[in-house]
Amino acid sequence: MTATTPHSDTSHKRPNYMLIWLYLFVLTVAEVSLAFELPLSRNIKLLLLLFLAVWKALLVALFFMHLKFERWRLRIIFIIPLPLAIILVTAGVMEKVFK
Amino acid sequence: MTTVAHSRTDAHAEHAPMSFWRKYIFSTDHKIIGIQFLFVSLFFLLVGGILAMQIRWQLGFPNTPMPGGKILPETYIASNGVILPEYYVQLVTMHGTFMIFFAIMPLLVGVYANFLIPLKIGAHDMAFPRINMWSFWLALLAGLIMLAGFFVPNGPPRCGWTMYVPCSARSDLSGVTTGQLLWSVSIVVLGLSSVMGSVNYITTVINHRAPGMTWFRMPLSVWALFITAILGVLALPVLQGAAIMLLFDNVLGTHFFDPVAGGQALLWQHLFWFFGHPEVYILILPAMGMVSDIIANGSRKPIFGYHSMVFAIIGIAFLGWIVWGHHMFMSGMNPTLGSTFMVSTLLIAVPSAVKVFNWMGTMWRGNLRFHVPMLNAIGFVSMFTIGGLSGIFMAATPVDIPLHDTQFIVAHIHYVLFGGSLFALFAAITYWYPKMFGRMMNPGLGKIHFWLTFVAYNLTFFPMHIIGMGGQMRRIYDPTIYDFLKPQQPLNEFISYAAFALFAIQFLFAFNFLWSLKFGQKAPQNPWDDNGMEWSLPNPAPHGNWERTPNVYRGPYEFSSPEAEARGSDFLPQYVKLPTDRDPAPAAGH
Amino acid sequence: MRWWLPDAGSTFAGPIDSLFLAILIITGIALVVVEVGLVAFLIRYRGRPGRKAFYTHGSTRAEVIWTAIPAVTMVALGLISNHYWVLIKGRSSVPPNAYHLGVHAKQFEWQVTYPGPDGKLGTADDFTVRNQLHVVVNQPTAVELTSEDAVHSFFVPEWRLKQDAVPGMHITAWFQATKTGQFELGCAELCGMGHYRMRARVFVHTPEDYKAWLAQQAAGGSE
Amino acid sequence: MTHATQTVDSMRPPFPAESGAGVYSNKLGMWVFLASDVMFFTALIGSYIVLRFGAPGEWAKPGAVLNVPLTAFNTFLLICSSVSMVKAYAAIQDGKKYFLRPVPGKTLRDGGLKFWMLVTILCGAAFVGVQLIEYFKLVHEGFTPAGFRDGSLLAEHAAADPIKYGLAVAGLYGSSFFTMTGFHGFHVTCGVISMTYLYFTKVLPEKYSPQDYRGIEVIGLYWHFVDLVWIILFTIVYLI
Numbered sequence A: 001m002t003a004t005t006p007h008s009d010t011s012h013k014r015p016n017y018m019l020i021w022l023y024l025f026v027l028t029v030a031e032v033s034l035a036f037e038l039p040l041s042r043n044i045k046l047l048l049l050l051f052l053a054v055w056k057a058l059l060v061a062l063f064f065m066h067l068k069f070e071r072w073r074l075r076i077i078f079i080i081p082l083p084l085a086i087i088l089v090t091a092g093v094m095e096k097v098f099k
Numbered sequence B: 001m002t003t004v005a006h007s008r009t010d011a012h013a014e015h016a017p018m019s020f021w022r023k024y025i026f027s028t029d030h031k032i033i034g035i036q037f038l039f040v041s042l043f044f045l046l047v048g049g050i051l052a053m054q055i056r057w058q059l060g061f062p063n064t065p066m067p068g069g070k071i072l073p074e075t076y077i078a079s080n081g082v083i084l085p086e087y088y089v090q091l092v093t094m095h096g097t098f099m100i101f102f103a104i105m106p107l108l109v110g111v112y113a114n115f116l117i118p119l120k121i122g123a124h125d126m127a128f129p130r131i132n133m134w135s136f137w138l139a140l141l142a143g144l145i146m147l148a149g150f151f152v153p154n155g156p157p158r159c160g161w162t163m164y165v166p167c168s169a170r171s172d173l174s175g176v177t178t179g180q181l182l183w184s185v186s187i188v189v190l191g192l193s194s195v196m197g198s199v200n201y202i203t204t205v206i207n208h209r210a211p212g213m214t215w216f217r218m219p220l221s222v223w224a225l226f227i228t229a230i231l232g233v234l235a236l237p238v239l240q241g242a243a244i245m246l247l248f249d250n251v252l253g254t255h256f257f258d259p260v261a262g263g264q265a266l267l268w269q270h271l272f273w274f275f276g277h278p279e280v281y282i283l284i285l286p287a288m289g290m291v292s293d294i295i296a297n298g299s300r301k302p303i304f305g306y307h308s309m310v311f312a313i314i315g316i317a318f319l320g321w322i323v324w325g326h327h328m329f330m331s332g333m334n335p336t337l338g339s340t341f342m343v344s345t346l347l348i349a350v351p352s353a354v355k356v357f358n359w360m361g362t363m364w365r366g367n368l369r370f371h372v373p374m375l376n377a378i379g380f381v382s383m384f385t386i387g388g389l390s391g392i393f394m395a396a397t398p399v400d401i402p403l404h405d406t407q408f409i410v411a412h413i414h415y416v417l418f419g420g421s422l423f424a425l426f427a428a429i430t431y432w433y434p435k436m437f438g439r440m441m442n443p444g445l446g447k448i449h450f451w452l453t454f455v456a457y458n459l460t461f462f463p464m465h466i467i468g469m470g471g472q473m474r475r476i477y478d479p480t481i482y483d484f485l486k487p488q489q490p491l492n493e494f495i496s497y498a499a500f501a502l503f504a505i506q507f508l509f510a511f512n513f514l515w516s517l518k519f520g521q522k523a524p525q526n527p528w529d530d531n532g533m534e535w536s537l538p539n540p541a542p543h544g545n546w547e548r549t550p551n552v553y554r555g556p557y558e559f560s561s562p563e564a565e566a567r568g569s570d571f572l573p574q575y576v577k578l579p580t581d582r583d584p585a586p587a588a589g590h
Numbered sequence C: 001m002r003w004w005l006p007d008a009g010s011t012f013a014g015p016i017d018s019l020f021l022a023i024l025i026i027t028g029i030a031l032v033v034v035e036v037g038l039v040a041f042l043i044r045y046r047g048r049p050g051r052k053a054f055y056t057h058g059s060t061r062a063e064v065i066w067t068a069i070p071a072v073t074m075v076a077l078g079l080i081s082n083h084y085w086v087l088i089k090g091r092s093s094v095p096p097n098a099y100h101l102g103v104h105a106k107q108f109e110w111q112v113t114y115p116g117p118d119g120k121l122g123t124a125d126d127f128t129v130r131n132q133l134h135v136v137v138n139q140p141t142a143v144e145l146t147s148e149d150a151v152h153s154f155f156v157p158e159w160r161l162k163q164d165a166v167p168g169m170h171i172t173a174w175f176q177a178t179k180t181g182q183f184e185l186g187c188a189e190l191c192g193m194g195h196y197r198m199r200a201r202v203f204v205h206t207p208e209d210y211k212a213w214l215a216q217q218a219a220g221g222s223e
Numbered sequence D: 001m002t003h004a005t006q007t008v009d010s011m012r013p014p015f016p017a018e019s020g021a022g023v024y025s026n027k028l029g030m031w032v033f034l035a036s037d038v039m040f041f042t043a044l045i046g047s048y049i050v051l052r053f054g055a056p057g058e059w060a061k062p063g064a065v066l067n068v069p070l071t072a073f074n075t076f077l078l079i080c081s082s083v084s085m086v087k088a089y090a091a092i093q094d095g096k097k098y099f100l101r102p103v104p105g106k107t108l109r110d111g112g113l114k115f116w117m118l119v120t121i122l123c124g125a126a127f128v129g130v131q132l133i134e135y136f137k138l139v140h141e142g143f144t145p146a147g148f149r150d151g152s153l154l155a156e157h158a159a160a161d162p163i164k165y166g167l168a169v170a171g172l173y174g175s176s177f178f179t180m181t182g183f184h185g186f187h188v189t190c191g192v193i194s195m196t197y198l199y200f201t202k203v204l205p206e207k208y209s210p211q212d213y214r215g216i217e218v219i220g221l222y223w224h225f226v227d228l229v230w231i232i233l234f235t236i237v238y239l240i
């Protein structure tokens, strides 16, 4: 097989970056108005906000950092710390959340 | 996997002569950087040892003037020469800090990851030589900042190397101001240095293996150093973050760890140990890897169960992330969490058992050569086992109740860190000394040093188990104020004598090390009849290592194989091309 | 000079000491296997002229054995330990009939608050004594641990009891003393330069003696 | 001694095809560093989460203390700089080294590497500037890393409406707010400085080409990561 050069990721169709930007913009507006304007219960707001934040973060990671077009060997590097972060935070909040 | 490394072959072959400064001081050669790390961290080992001697003086002979103590300033020592309680706690704190962060960690990772990884995988240098140089200079800077703690008003911090809050977050509780800040800053700088180093090691191992050096042809030392680098990259930033919060609590008046304002004392412990336990595996995995290489060499046999050794390293590293709570069983942490941490901790015995028994399997039916590295490696196996087994006591939560924060823990620490890491280092230093300096260390002196150390070390640290069972707490200035500890004082005194002897014996090693630099016997090209790639080079190896990227033809442990016998020797280096060998595919295959 | 854990002084000592012994035996076996094996190998397989090493890359069967045995042992040990752990430290392990004392740790002293004649903490007849812990033998006792400043640790070796006192937290630790007499309470967590002298006397009384002491305290006016 | 080495130089591909992960070293190294940076922010953000869960009182209501519209604008700036960064990356892939170039039949001109990098740097610098303004205003109003400053405007408001301003946990609020956003700002600053350096040493002299634009890709990864962290921070610090 041929060796990889940065070229190889131009072999996929380049995503429409401006469209992603529009997404990010709209989602940010949605977040702010969700937080301030919508009369929802706090927990639902919290979940929705987190969902939107993760969505935005994924857009950046997948398209701007072109993780969507990388091989798993590279993706895994970025993924490994995430469970560790979750473990740490879970243990930290155990005290208060689960008696 | 068919991944075959293709190494970068930038203009490495031709190197113009360089000025002394570029060559030895601001060098980007991984070997020189390794040697720089070696000298600096041996210096800090000496500092840690000197602090330990003062600890032992105080524990063995409380309220007795310390010989030579009068030269210390009066913030440390009473006018009659007796160590002050403040100073004792500072001694313990800085002993732990220096030994862990500035002696053993740089010795194992700074020295040997730097020195061995490129040599053993057939690379010309690290992936990022300049960053590598920075990593060294930052480590040195961090060490000097830490050392400066002794020279500021009130001296270094007084809250143990674990720096528990709120003691460390409030100067009115610890009585220390500047020293505490220096500790935090130093740790942040050190973390930066470690991350830079580890990024380098990881990238180098992944990208710069010579053709034919497949993943499962890598020596276990490289595997261990690689996994260690992963631990470093993920663990040290957490400590950095925690140290920064501690620093801010001290200087900006933040309240992370201030219970009055809603901060949490346990938060620090979680963060510290979330880093801390992976850290202790950073301190043992490279030792295990290098010992594996040396034991295979000394036994003239392939390592027993190479693949399971690799998976054991990975297993230990993985489990290492989910056990940190075993340092916090008594901390008031949720007991259910304690149960979880107990089980995961106990499970670490399983990959460790694989390692220990596979080392024994390697020696089984071998043809043992007792050269100095081999002796120290065997010392490592036998002593690490004791340290690991004492860990089982503390891992069982109910048994940890009487043992936590007693000298039993101190015994455990030293069995794994001195008996483990430091013996492995004695082995590694002797083993790769010819590669570093082109000369051999004196084997006679080395053997004497090994045996004396082995005896004195056990006499020093084994009795600590017993006084720990008797209930003697850690970090106490004067055990004799407790009635129940008074009967143990003779044993404390005995330990101190043994410790003084142990310290004195280390000068044999220091002498051997320094003397051999100039007067050691000139090393033959492959002094230990080893298989590693590094021995295809002259001693010491030139900048850039190989003129042309070498090829790798087989695994690292082909001792006593039929092919080797056919050549009339009992080893078959990785770089030797037999008529039956095909050249590996040069470019990367994915 | 003792070569073992201190004399048992509470109901916890039984299970903890047996567990300690059990682990000592397990690890002792492992230790003997390893160390004796090592020495034997060193002698038997020492290099001699003409000796040849046996070329092998390992044995899956052997490795499975020495992976499985420790795994099973450790899981069993974990289950047994957890049983006692929950009994000793579990959040719901404090017996309902426990006698509650308040212990407030402070650089570098222990302030013990007694419930006074009414037997209840937090009432007007409570009184506080510095560095003296008086308890009743065979009576489940719970100490409500708090801390003023740093992290301290409540440690009575004979009772096999240790529990950190953490500022900002309220932790309950319980025990049942089985032996009357005088003991010592030490601080086991580094809490500053005076950590070593953060020591209190422990008196385990018979119920009658305790009543007498209480009465005497009440008469002498609470501190 | 047989060295048994063989040169492979003749077969070396023209551009940094390094083996292993199948990516060149600088990029791999940057990814590993980013993983480590994730752990750094885990320590800070994780502490914030743990402290907030365990807080002895209610956190301040969103927008009570912090100026959300200003920060929303800042978020917008950072998103813009992220997209301009990726446009710069696309531009150099296509060999557009220039600043701006007219496109026949269109009024908008086509941006090249120099243009998009400049936009990125300016947006990044503006972000830092706005953040500094935010900090100064907050400190002026009385919100500091230690909580509400005594006698300040915010302290008065908080005394009047302790729930809205989260008076009970103001100390924690200040601590975690300034530490998290401060270290994020520090990351942005580092990014701006290195991009400016690259701009003058590599971009303007047209050192990058469609054959080798490693520097742009690697700094881009860093930059997008910083943006990603901000997305998380903006949500959990300002909006929740």
Ligand code: HEA
Binding pocket: B162, B280, B281, B283, B284, B326, B327, B345, B346, B348, B349, B352, B353, B354, B356, B384, B385, B386, B387, B388, B389, B391, B392, B394, B395, B396, B400, B403, B404, B405, B409, B412, B413, B416, B417, B420, B421, C026, C027, C030, C031, C034, C069, C070, C073
């Ligand atoms: C190199 C460093 C190193 C290593 C490798 C280890 C390894 C282990 N450690 Fe240790 N530990 C420290 C360094 C290290 N530790 C330090 C510095 C502290 C103190 C920190 C402080 O507070 O200052 C500490 C503290 C510490 C504690 C906290 C005690 C307390 O404060 O109350 C505990 C508790 O569980 C523990 C457990 C273990 C275990 C289970 C292992 C296991 O990994 C060991 C596994 C190995 C074996 C078990 C031996 C080999 C196996 C066999 C021969 C097979 C047969 C065995 C069985 C069937 C059991 N350690």
Ligand code: HEA
Binding pocket: B042, B043, B045, B046, B048, B049, B050, B052, B053, B055, B056, B059, B092, B093, B095, B096, B097, B099, B100, B104, B159, B160, B161, B162, B410, B413, B414, B417, B418, B421, B422, B460, B473, B474, B475, B476, B499, B502, B503, B506, B507, B509, B510, B511, B513, B514
């Ligand atoms: C790798 C780690 C390491 C090493 C090697 C040592 C080595 C020693 N330690 Fe240390 N120790 C710790 C890590 C280590 N320690 C830690 C982490 C703690 C906990 C700290 C805390 O509680 O916060 C601790 C705590 C600790 C205590 C407990 C204090 C207390 O709780 O009150 C004691 C008490 O005896 C002690 C003693 C010793 C002794 C006598 C040595 C001797 O082995 C020292 C022998 C001397 C040397 C090893 C130096 C030799 C070097 C040279 C001669 C230089 C060579 C130079 C060239 C070749 C150029 N240590």
Ligand code: CUA
Binding pocket: C105, C108, C151, C152, C153, C187, C188, C189, C190, C191, C192, C194, C195, C196, C198
């Ligand atoms: Cu209180 Cu140590």
Ligand SMILES: [Cu+2]
Binding pocket: B276, B277, B280, B323, B324, B326, B327
């Ligand atoms: Cu641990």
